[in-house]
Amino acid sequence: MKPIWLGTSWKMNKPLSEARAWCETLAQRLPDVIHPAIQPFVIPPFTAIQLVSRYMQQHQLPCLTGAQNMHEAENGAWTGEISAAMLAETGATLVELGHSERRGAFNETDAAINKKVHSALRHGLRPLVCIGDSADEKRWQVSRETVVRQMKIALHGLSEQQVLQTLVAYEPVWAIGEHGIPATPEQAGEIHHALRQALCETFGVETGQRIPLLYGGSVNRLNAVELLHQDDIDGLFIGRAAWDANGYCDIVQRVTQEFILQAQ
Numbered sequence: 207m208k209p210i211w212l213g214t215s216w217k218m219n220k221p222l223s224e225a226r227a228w229c230e231t232l233a234q235r236l237p238d239v240i241h242p243a244i245q246p247f248v249i250p251p252f253t254a255i256q257l258v259s260r261y262m263q264q265h266q267l268p269c270l271t272g273a274q275n276m277h278e279a280e281n282g283a284w285t286g287e288i289s290a291a292m293l294a295e296t297g298a299t300l301v302e303l304g305h306s307e308r309r310g311a312f313n314e315t316d317a318a319i320n321k322k323v324h325s326a327l328r329h330g331l332r333p334l335v336c337i338g339d340s341a342d343e344k345r346w347q348v349s350r351e352t353v354v355r356q357m358k359i360a361l362h363g364l365s366e367q368q369v370l371q372t373l374v375a376y377e378p379v380w381a382i383g384e385h386g387i388p389a390t391p392e393q394a395g396e397i398h399h400a401l402r403q404a405l406c407e408t409f410g411v412e413t414g415q416r417i418p419l420l421y422g423g424s425v426n427r428l429n430a431v432e433l434l435h436q437d438d439i440d441g442l443f444i445g446r447a448a449w450d451a452n453g454y455c456d457i458v459q460r461v462t463q464e465f466i467l468q469a470q
């Protein structure tokens with residue numbers, strides 16, 4: 207069975223006290239609700255990465271830790287930025303790149319994301335590349351070509367071995383956040399299928415099949431299982447519904463019950 211990736215980014219939320227409280231609830235609940243086929247991950251703000259990754263290690267929780275961004279340079283005069291090597295020292299093993307909030311608010315381009323992907327891999331970090339269509343692109347019916355293009359540029363120049371270290375999250379801009387409308391499982395499934403085809407064409411069928419494709423955008427405890435029933439959805443990238451650790455554990459529990467217990 208392929209792993210099911212279930213993770214959350216806290217975005218710019220949670221001072222250290224709240225980060226610690228989230229971890230404490232996770233430690234109480236996660237072991238009872240998780241199956242080894244589920245790969246949990248959490249992406250705190252930079253300031254809490256070390257605390258969270260140490261907590262997971264000390265409590266032997268199988269939850270990976272990541273960062274929300276990084277700079278592609280090795281070091282230098284880049285005031286306010288953090289390099290891949292610095293992130294690796296914090297205990298992060300994942301790095302989220304190209305979230306639509308970074309593309310929109312910080313003008314991140316596909317080409318810049320590609321440089322970050324290469325730098326992350328050089329330092330042993332697994333990139334979680336986010337791609338997504340805007341509401342206008344959806345209305346113009348160019349969603350597929352938009353996200354395939356974004357993905358191909360982000361992954362350009364990777365070897366087969368490197369691309370197998372990469373995760374891709376389809377996060378429609380129109381689905382994210384308070385005013386977002388979640389994609390239906392069919393809508394998300396259709397885009398994921400197009401992404402899978404593009405991965406197979408670019409990197410070979412066997413490799414393309416093995417790259418985890420996650421969906422994100424208003425995922426909650428009610429739609430999580432249905433989304434995961436789509437063939438090409440290998441995981442979920444959750445925002446608000448997982449900021450409360452109990453909300454996150456509820457989703458993990460539902461997925462465990464649906465997919466794992468039913469298979470026994």
Ligand SMILES: O=C(CO)COP(=O)(O)O
Binds near residue numbers: 215305
């Ligand atoms: O942006 C997201 C995850 O990266 C999704 O956020 P929401 O689940 O709050 O819509």
